[in-house]
Structures are given as structure tokens and as C-alpha cells.
Amino acid sequence: MARIEWDASFSVHNAAMDDQHKKWLEIFNTLHEVMTGTGTSSLTTIPAQSLTEMYDYARNHFRSEEEYLAQLNYPDLIAHRRLHRDFENKIYRYTREIEEGKILLNTNLLKIIRQWLVEHILSEDKKYSAFARQALAPAR
Numbered sequence: 001m002a003r004i005e006w007d008a009s010f011s012v013h014n015a016a017m018d019d020q021h022k023k024w025l026e027i028f029n030t031l032h033e034v035m036t037g038t039g040t041s042s043l044t045t046i047p048a049q050s051l052t053e054m055y056d057y058a059r060n061h062f063r064s065e066e067e068y069l070a071q072l073n074y075p076d077l078i079a080h081r082r083l084h085r086d087f088e089n090k091i092y093r094y095t096r097e098i099e100e101g102k103i104l105l106n107t108n109l110l111k112i113i114r115q116w117l118v119e120h121i122l123s124e125d126k127k128y129s130a131f132a133r134q135a136l137a138p139a140r
Helices: 015-036 047-072 077-099 107-136
Strands: none
Touching (some): 015 047
């Protein structure tokens, strides 16, 4: 399983959201490095701390993204918000279970997180991106 490298395919054509997505991918990549022992830096972060950082960042990003979607009057905001809450709950549960020693943060869990991030940005976030471009396009 590989790191997630930002490229133009991830862009939602909103600089603030793109910057937040880039930061989120950095957090994932740090978690990936912690789990796999790869990377150039000597990381001392334990996996539960990295996962907590991801959870905290996700919550902040989701709030920001949802505010943006509300400003756009995005028609699928409620469904989009539900996807966010489901992911938040999943990451929160994983973090608690790791801290309590019930599960180990392993590559399978890393794959689940990676898949959600990539699919969410490339599918769900692209939907609001298309809506925003159409909604914000000058009338002819």
C-alpha cells in the first residue's frame, strides 16, 4: 500500500478546500510512515497519536467544508454531512479501541482509511466541485 500523493485529479477547484485536502493527505502519509517505518524522518509518534491527529483534522475540515457547501446551497449537503459523521465515528472508534488495546493499528486499518479518503475526495467532493463551478459560473 502506498502513500497518497497529491495531483490535479484531487482538486475540487477551491483553493481553501484543496489546501485542506493536501494537509489531510500529509497527515495520512505521516500515519503511513509511522505504521510502515518508511520515510526519511525519524518519527517518534505512536500510531494512536497519529490517528487522533487525523480525527481532529477531519472534524475541522468537515466543518469548514460543510460551511462552504451551505454557502453554495449544495442540494446534497445533508447526505454529504452524513458521510462525514460516519467517517468521524469510525476514526473515533478505531482510536479508542487502539488506546484501550482492543485492536492494533495495522495495515488493514490503514487501507480502510486510505480508501475512504481517496474515494471521498475523488467521488463525493468532486460532486460539490461540479455543482460549485456550475453555480458560480457567470450567467450568459
